[in-house]
């Protein structure tokens with residue numbers, strides 16, 4: 001009776017040399033769902049993302065998009081099938097205006113050639129403005145991206161990702177480098193768009209208060225293995241998660257917000273991220 005899940009991942013594995021980065025990971029993601037994948041540094045989150053969007057070929061396992069196996073297909077093909085992605089490092093073009101960045105994404109989605117770009121100023125402008133309205137940036141449409149605050153640039157990036165009309169959007173640490181209030185605003189916006197557009201979003205995030213405030217469901221990865229998945233309340237109460245992920249077991253407190261903005265040894269690292277994982281590669 002039920003339709004296949006938007007995304008179904010089964011028995012996914014990837015090793016690098018002697019490191020089993022992803023070890024038999026399986027989960028499902030439905031439309032209208034905001035799903036978080038959390039875990040300590042090196043747990044295998046980005047590697048999972050890279051296998052889902054085709055940047056890495058799995059050693060084993062299946063990645064089903066609406067029931068069709070896409071594992072091992074090329075990133076461009078997977079992107080065409082409706083899997084979008086945002087990157088740890090914001091990738092907008094600073095010399096162009098906000099609306100032009102979104103227009104360019106619309107052109108690219110429709111395979112229209114960039115050589116028309118000088119004329120493209122008028123192309124898709126209304127549609128781009130509509131998308132900017134959805135993310136709350138219509139009033140900045142004609143400002144150069146270089147003049148925006150970092151949080152707004154990440155929001156433009158979200159609009160750019162949405163211009164490709166994804167069914168599934170992968171967001172690898174979308175809020176890296178952002179202040180706590182901006183983080184919450186971006187994830188609240190993402191959550192609203194997930195519901196409004198009935199798309200699925202899989203995201204990673206090191207700030208526990210953001211994760212627990214916005215995710216519908218949370219998966220916990222440790223050393224390549226999924227050690228728990230469930231609703232935020234269940235994850236908060238999971239002793240194994242507390243032990244493996246949080247170390248002390250004291251970090252996740254009743255009533256919602258976790259103390260601080262991340263696990264131990266996390267905060268100092270957040271702002272220094274960006275050049276690290278394989279997620280920071282160019283758009284493609």
Ligand SMILES: Nc1ncnc2c1ncn2[C@@H]1O[C@H](COP(=O)(O)OP(=O)(O)OP(=O)(O)O)[C@@H](O)[C@H]1O
Nearest residue numbers: 016019021040041042043044045046047048277278
């Ligand atoms: N291209 C690669 N070559 C070799 N080892 C890699 C490569 N990519 C990832 N790894 C290793 O695989 C493991 C998982 O890394 P991954 O980047 O997926 O973790 P992560 O959960 O995204 O961590 P973080 O929270 O720091 O972003 C780590 O041990 C990492 O060093």
Ligand SMILES: [Mg+2]
Nearest residue numbers: 045046277279
């Ligand atoms: Mg990562």
